[in-house]
Every structure is written in C-alpha cells, then in structure tokens.
Amino acid sequence: MITASALSRRFGVRTVVKDVTFEVGRGEIVALLGPNGAGKTTTMRMLAGLIAPTSGSVAIEGVQLTRATGSALRSRIGFLTESPGLWDRLTVRENLNIYAGLYGLANAERTIERALETFELRGRGDERTAELSKGTRQKVALARALLHDPIVMLLDEPTSGLDPEVTRSVRQLLEEKRAAGCAILVSTHNLDEAERLADRVAVLQERLLAIDRPQALRQRLTTGRLIVRVSGDPSRYLEAARRSAQGVEVAVDGVALAVRLPDPEQQTPMLVAALVAAGAPIQEVRVEIPALEDVYLHLTQNEQ
Amino acid sequence: MRLRTLITKEFLDLSRNRAALLPVVLVTIMSLVLPFGIAILVPALTGRGLGEDADLVKVSGVAGIHYDLSADARVQLFLFQQFLMLFLLTPITGAMALAAHAIVGEKQARTLEPLLATPMTTYELLTAKVIGALAPTLAISLAGLVIYFGGILLFAAPGVAASMASARTFALILLVAPAAALVSLQAAILISSRVNDARTAQQFGVLIILPLTGILVAQFTGTIWLSAWTLAILGLGLFALWILLTVLSVALFERESILTRWR
Numbered sequence: 210m211i212t213a214s215a216l217s218r219r220f221g222v223r224t225v226v227k228d229v230t231f232e233v234g235r236g237e238i239v240a241l242l243g244p245n246g247a248g249k250t251t252t253m254r255m256l257a258g259l260i261a262p263t264s265g266s267v268a269i270e271g272v273q274l275t276r277a278t279g280s281a282l283r284s285r286i287g288f289l290t291e292s293p294g295l296w297d298r299l300t301v302r303e304n305l306n307i308y309a310g311l312y313g314l315a316n317a318e319r320t321i322e323r324a325l326e327t328f329e330l331r332g333r334g335d336e337r338t339a340e341l342s343k344g345t346r347q348k349v350a351l352a353r354a355l356l357h358d359p360i361v362m363l364l365d366e367p368t369s370g371l372d373p374e375v376t377r378s379v380r381q382l383l384e385e386k387r388a389a390g391c392a393i394l395v396s397t398h399n400l401d402e403a404e405r406l407a408d409r410v411a412v413l414q415e416r417l418l419a420i421d422r423p424q425a426l427r428q429r430l431t432t433g434r435l436i437v438r439v440s441g442d443p444s445r446y447l448e449a450a451r452r453s454a455q456g457v458e459v460a461v462d463g464v465a466l467a468v469r470l471p472d473p474e475q476q477t478p479m480l481v482a483a484l485v486a487a488g489a490p491i492q493e494v495r496v497e498i499p500a501l502e503d504v505y506l507h508l509t510q511n512e513q
Numbered sequence: 514m515r516l517r518t519l520i521t522k523e524f525l526d527l528s529r530n531r532a533a534l535l536p537v538v539l540v541t542i543m544s545l546v547l548p549f550g551i552a553i554l555v556p557a558l559t560g561r562g563l564g565e566d567a568d569l570v571k572v573s574g575v576a577g578i579h580y581d582l583s584a585d586a587r588v589q590l591f592l593f594q595q596f597l598m599l600f601l602l603t604p605i606t607g608a609m610a611l612a613a614h615a616i617v618g619e620k621q622a623r624t625l626e627p628l629l630a631t632p633m634t635t636y637e638l639l640t641a642k643v644i645g646a647l648a649p650t651l652a653i654s655l656a657g658l659v660i661y662f663g664g665i666l667l668f669a670a671p672g673v674a675a676s677m678a679s680a681r682t683f684a685l686i687l688l689v690a691p692a693a694a695l696v697s698l699q700a701a702i703l704i705s706s707r708v709n710d711a712r713t714a715q716q717f718g719v720l721i722i723l724p725l726t727g728i729l730v731a732q733f734t735g736t737i738w739l740s741a742w743t744l745a746i747l748g749l750g751l752f753a754l755w756i757l758l759t760v761l762s763v764a765l766f767e768r769e770s771i772l773t774r775w776r
Contacts, residue, residue: 220773251773257630260769280632288630292623296522298529310518311631337529353627 210235210392211256211361216265218251225251227416228265233361233392238383239420240403241396243413244509249396250291252413253363256394257288269361284312287359289367293350297339301330301349304338305356312357324352327382329375343370351379355386362386362393368402380406400501410501418508426504435473437484438465438493446489453483467497516637523645527611537607537650541657544603545664548596552589553668563588579676586670593665593677595729600661601654601690602725605697608650612701613714615642620709620771635766639702639759646698651691658686680741688748693725695755703762706771 211233218226226248233239243249254260256267258279267274269282295304302321309317325331328348338346347370354364367383368376383393383406397403403410404423411420419426439446443466450459450466454476458469466484470476473496481494499507527533556563563569564584573591582590616639619625628638666674705714731737739747 254772259626259629259772280634283630284632286630288627290623290626290630292626294623294625294627296526296624297622298526299522303525307518307522308627308631310521311515311628311633313514313632350627 210237210270211394212268212271213252213256214266214268216252216255216262216267218248218255218260219263224415226255226262226413229413229417230265231411231417231420233394235392236387236390237409238387238393238395238407240407240410241394241413242398242400242403242410242505247414247509249413250365253288253365253394253396257286257363258283259288284357285360287354287357287362287364289351289354289362289364291365293338293346295338295346295349295353298337300335300337301325301341302334304349305353308353308356314357320356324356328352329378344372344375347371348375355382360391362391364393365396366398367395368397368399376402400505404501412505412508414509419504423501427498427501429504434497435468435470435477435480436462436465436493436495436497437468437481437489437491439484440490440492446484446487449483449487449489450480453480465493515633516641519633519637519641520644520648523641524648527645527649533611534607534649534653536610537604537653540603540607541600541653544596544600545657545660548593548600548661549664549668552592552596556585563592579672582672582676583670586673586676589669590673590676593669593673594681597661597677597682597685598689598729600657601685602693602729604650604654604657605694608646608694608698609701610715611646611650612642612698613705613717614711615646615702616705616766616771617709617711617714618705621711626772629768629772635763635768636759639699639706639762639766642702642705643695643698643759646701647691647694650694650698654690681739681744684741684744684748689744689751692748692751692755696751696758699755699758699762703758703765706762706766 213229213231216226216229217224229248229252231239241249241252251260255262256274258267258274261276269285272278272282274282296307299307302325305321305324306317309320314320321334322331325334328351330345330348330352333341333345338349341349347367351364351367355362362383364383368379371379380402383395387393387408395403395406407423409420410423410426412418412426419429421429437443437450443464444461446466447459447461450468454468454470457471460467468480470480477494481491484491552563562585564587566588569588569591570584573588579587579590616625619628662674662677665677701714701717704717705711708714708717728737728739
C-alpha cells in the first residue's frame with residue numbers, strides 16, 4: 210500500500226536518506242527505528258508528499274506520488290508530525306473542525322465528537338489548545354491526523370508524551386486500524402513499543418539497515434549461546450559441560466552456564482544429558498536471543 | 514470549501530488576538546484626527562481661516578475650480594480629498610504586520626507542516642492569508658470612512674461634503690484603496706513565504722507602501738493631481754498587479770525549503 214522505491218534525498222551536499230526501499234502492506238504496522246538525524250522524519254515527509262525525493266519514488270496504493278497526484282493522495286494519508294502543531298488560540302474542537310473542513314468531511318460535527326471520545330477528550334473540546342498539557346496536545350494532534358479515517362498512516366512518535374494508559378489506548382487504536390486494513394508506518398525511539406506494536410521493524414540510518422519481523426531481527430543477531438541455569442554454584446558443572454561440548458567456549462554467566470554451541474539443535478540434548486549425568490539440578494535451558502535494543506544498537510553502531 | 518475553511522481559521526485566530534489589529538485601529542484614528550485637526554480645529558483655534566492663506570488657496574486650485582464654494586471651503590475640500598487618500602492607504606501599513614507574519618508565523622508555531630500535509634493547495638493557503646489580513650483592515654477602514662464623511666458633514670464649511678461626493682472619491686474608495694491593499698498584502702505574503710523571520714518580512718513589506726506615499730506627497734505639494742480617470746486606471750492597474758503577484762506567490766512558494774531549511 211505504501212511503496213518506497215530507492216528513495217534518496219540530499220540537502221546540498223549532505224545525503225540524508227540513501228536508496229531506501231520498503232513496503233508497508235495493507236493491514237500492517239511497520240516501526241521505523243533509527244537514531245536522531247537518521248533520516249526518519251525526511252523519509253516520513255517524502256512518503257507524505259511534503260518533500261520530493263532527490264531520486265526514487267513513492268507510491269500510495271499503486272499511485273505514484275507526484276505534484277499532480279499529491280493533493281488527492283494526501284487526502285488518504287494521515288500524517289502525525291513530530292510536533293503537534295496546533296493553533297494555540299483556537300479550541301480543540303475548532304482545531305479539529307478546521308481540519309475536517311480541509312479534508313472535506315461531510316459529517317464533521319459527528320466525526321469530531323467521535324474523535325474526542327476516542328482520545329478521551331470529551332469535555333475538553335472547548336479548551337484552547339495553548340492551555341493543554343503536552344500529552345493532551347499530542348492526543349489532539351493524533352485525533353487530527355486520524356480524523357478523516359485515512360487508509361495510510363504516517364505517525365512520527367505517536368505516543369510521545371502520553372501517559373501509559375493513553376499510550377495503551379493509542380496502541381489499541383492502531384491495532385484496530387491495522388485490523389481494518391490500514392497501512393501504518395510509525396517512527397519511534399521506543400523499542401518496546403516497536404516490538405509490541407509492529408509487524409515489522411525497519412532500522413534506518415541514512416540507508417535502510419534492516420527490515421524484518423522483530424523476532425526474525427533478534428534471531429538474526431543471536432549469539433548461539435545456550436544458557437543453562439542450575440541450582441547452586443554453576444562452576445561445579447563447568448568440567449562436565451566442557452567434556453560434553455569439546456572445543457567450544459563454556460563460561461559461567463551469573464547463576465548459569467553459558468555455552469556457545471556451533472550447532473545448538475544437535476548438541477543441546479547431548480550437553481543437557483551430560484550435565485544431568487553429572488548431577489546438575491537444571492532449572493532452565495534456553496537459547497540466548499538478544500533484545501530488540503541489542504539488535505538496534507548492534508546495527509546502528511556497526512554502521513557508525 | 515477549503516478556502517472558506519482556511520479563511521474561517523484566519524478570522525477565528527484574529528478574533529482571539531484582537532491586539533494584532535490595534536496598529537490598524539490606531540493608524541485609522543490618527544488619519545482621522547490629522548485632517549480634522551488641520552482643516553477644522555487649527556483655524557478655529559487661531560481664528561484665521563484657511564482661505565486667508567494665499568499659498569493654500571493657490572495649491573487647492575489643482576483640485577478644480579469650485580466657484581460655488583468659499584475660499585475656506587475650497588481649501589477644506591482640497592485637504593479632505595488629499596487626506597482621503599492617506600486615510601484609505603495608511604491602515605494597510607498596520608495590516609502589513611498581519612500579512613508579513615502569515616506564513617513565517619505558521620512555520621514558527623510549527624502549524625505549517627500538518628497544514629501542508631492536507632489536500633489544501635498553495636493558492637488556497639495564500640489567498641486565505643491575504644483575505645484574513647484584508648477583510649478586517651477594510652472593515653476598520655470602512656468604519657473610519659463613515660466617521661470621516663460624518664465629520665465632514667458636521668464640521669466642514671457648507672458645500673464641502675456635497676463636493677466630496679465625486680467620481681474621484683468613488684474611484685479612490687472602490688478601486689484604489691482595495692487594490693492597493695491587495696497588492697501590499699499579497700506582496701507581504703510573498704515575502705513572508707520567502708524569508709524565515711517575521712521582522713524581515715515586515716520591513717520589506719513596508720517598502721511596498723513607499724511608491725504610494727510618493728504619489729501622496731506629490732499631490733499635497735500640488736505637483737500632480739490624480740483625476741478620477743487616472744485613479745480608476747491606477748486602481749485597475751493595481752488589481753492587475755495583484756493577480757500577477759498572486760501567481761508569482763504560488764510559483765515561488767517552496768514547501769520544501771520552508772519545511773526543511775527554516776528554523
């Protein structure tokens with residue numbers, strides 16, 4: 210539904226985004242991760258038709274985003290900008306009403322009331338946005354971005370500044386939108402959120418470093434270490450482990466033995482059998498899989 | 514529909530920030546005080562009629578010979594006609610602040626990016642900005658105009674008010690004033706979308722008023738006298754210039770630069 214093909218963007222001599230290609234399908238949430246200045250906002254802006262790529266192209270539902278198609282395609286995109294960007298002197302309802310008019314919504318009043326309810330803003334519609342807290346402003350900005358029920362959503366830090374309760378309801382809302390068939394691209398620094406919410410995670414640092422399911426990304430960086438947790442002092446079973454898995458690295462890691470097996474599938478049963486034979490009271494056996502944060506740091510630091 | 518929505522936003526915003534219109538109101542009041550002070554108050558206080566000043570009587574001749582009017586009334590008519598031009602044009606200088614702030618203000622408040630992400634076109638945005646500054650300015654000018662002519666009717670010498678109701682006055686009010694306002698505000702908006710600081714935009718904007726002020730000064734000294742026809746042509750020329758500026762504003766509005774290079 211969203212197709213970025215070989216997107217590149219230069220500002221003067223500086224390349225901000227280089228040869229980025231990915232797709233966000235119908236009913237899919239993709240989280241865009243990357244350090245500050247990695248080109249996330251520029252990518253979002255290119256996808257929203259706000260700035261043109263230096264090379265490459267963007268297509269929304271198969272329609273190429275150009276100057277001629279921009280206006281029509283923008284009506285199908287819900288874009289949450291980095292900053293809420295609300296008119297401070299206007300009330301919440303007035304802010305939403307202006308955008309309802311710009312999107313040409315037929316039942317503006319009803320749509321706005323529904324949005325206020327969805328984002329728990331009922332009773333706050335007549336407050337000026339200048340008087341709202343950061344989190345509430347973010348909620349209004351989200352309500353505004355989704356007001357016209359867009360089929361494509363580009364959300365820059367959607368839960369930034371929101372309390373856990375509202376964060377959860379925003380996640381639920383996005384899950385509902387995904388179930389309804391929307392294509393959602395979420396830029397975030399919150400790795401936990403990316404893991405909970407996204408079907409796939411894209412790591413960007415000028416170029417696209419990786420894009421895959423969170424689980425697959427973590428497995429890609431797996432150390433191959435087998436963690437065997439035992440009761441008592443694990444060093445007592447070091448020798449037994451070394452005898453079973455000859456020539457491999459065996460170490461004590463806290464309350465567990467950490468064994469780097471070249472072929473965990475074949476060697477794990479043998480190792481466990483040897484430890485049991487040595488009298489080790491095994492409590493847990495698992496293959497170590499790094500957290501998404503580790504994968505992210507590994508990818509971005511390697512790039513630097 | 515979108516244009517109407519954007520204009521509504523401009524009016525709503527301005528209605529919550531009435532102080533922004535204060536310069537327009539002050540300039541209008543000053544433009545009211547000045548002609549009545551010179552043409553009515555000073556002669557009344559000094560006891561010396563305007564018709565007694567040979568130079569003034571001579572200069573007032575450029576406004577045409579009005580044999581039916583007294584010397585005092587002829588000079589008053591000349592002054593009120595001259596000040597009418599000043600009165601109609603000076604409120605624009607106040608409105609320039611609004612127009613100059615239009616685009617750069619949205620950018621600084623970070624409200625421009627979500628706005629540009631909507632299907633709204635550049636033309637709609639810029640037109641709404643011009644109308645947003647123009648309509649309140651014209652409304653204040655109109656209110657001032659009612660007071661201006663009311664004052665002439667009440668305080669000026671007999672025959673002055675009737676002589677003011679001329680084709681020249683109508684050309685000034687209906688053509689030159691709105692056209693000059695449109696040109697100035699559109700130019701200010703154009704500048705506002707090209708600079709990244711409201712003060713710069715305003716300073717450039719005020720420069721636009723200079724040619725008009727030059728014409729005004731030349732008229733006061735009696736060097737030139739713009740007839741009704743000349744004013745009508747000037748007005749139409751200004752309308753044409755406004756259309757040209759509108760096209761130019763749209764062409765020169767660079768969404769990308771505004772979003773990525775301005776801080």
